[in-house]
Amino acid sequence: MRMLEPVEQFSTHEVGPRRDLDPERVARLAERVRAMLIELGLDLDDPNLKTTHERVARMYLEMFRGMDQGTKPRVTTFPNDENYQAMVMEKDIPFYSMCSHHLVPFYGHAHIAYVPGDKILGLSKFARILEFYAKRPQLQERLTEQVVSFLDDELRVRGAMVVIEARHLCVEMRGVEKSGVMTVTSALRGIFHERPIREEFLDLLKGR
Ligand code: ZN
Numbered sequence: 452m453r454m455l456e457p458v459e460q461f462s463t464h465e466v467g468p469r470r471d472l473d474p475e476r477v478a479r480l481a482e483r484v485r486a487m488l489i490e491l492g493l494d495l496d497d498p499n500l501k502t503t504h505e506r507v508a509r510m511y512l513e514m515f516r517g518m519d520q521g522t523k524p525r526v527t528t529f530p531n532d533e534n535y536q537a538m539v540m541e542k543d544i545p546f547y548s549m550c551s552h553h554l555v556p557f558y559g560h561a562h563i564a565y566v567p568g569d570k571i572l573g574l575s576k577f578a579r580i581l582e583f584y585a586k587r588p589q590l591q592e593r594l595t596e597q598v599v600s601f602l603d604d605e606l607r608v609r610g611a612m613v614v615i616e617a618r619h620l621c622v623e624m625r626g627v628e629k630s631g632v633m634t635v636t637s638a639l640r641g642i643f644h645e646r647p648i649r650e651e652f653l654d655l656l657k658g659r
Pocket of ligand 1: 550554619
């Protein structure tokens, strides 16, 4: 059987399953997960639980891989030779993250827009920036701010705006009546403080 390789350039998950995990780190973490499972009263002789601690350890290291990728996302930029001055927007970028408070997933979509200064960003890089900050224990509010700050500080854009819509399983799993609730956060910089461009952004969002 031939395994399909992920098509990286179309994936928001820029890094596929990690093959570079430090085996000693995996082993240390797995041992601690095992202790937790025992404390929970689980029978680790059950064939379905026998190697769960190792899988969980690897899975956590994968889900938090943004923490191992340096202090900032690595993105290439291009000079804005055409002097493009309008808004560039990418919407409905999917992401998965983990709530810092409960280590339970929150997930949804981000909508990211900016007005370039003297640099422009490759279109696939929006997803990469989002991914970098999402793959770690995170808060939706902080994720939103970090993405907009990166665009503002690193690209010195004329303005940027980020809206994130997400479902939080730590909220939903603990009360049936809260199922499906969407949390929306937004952050903006620069020219997006002006109403016309902010309205243009929100109009483009409505049209999806
Ligand atoms: Zn939570």
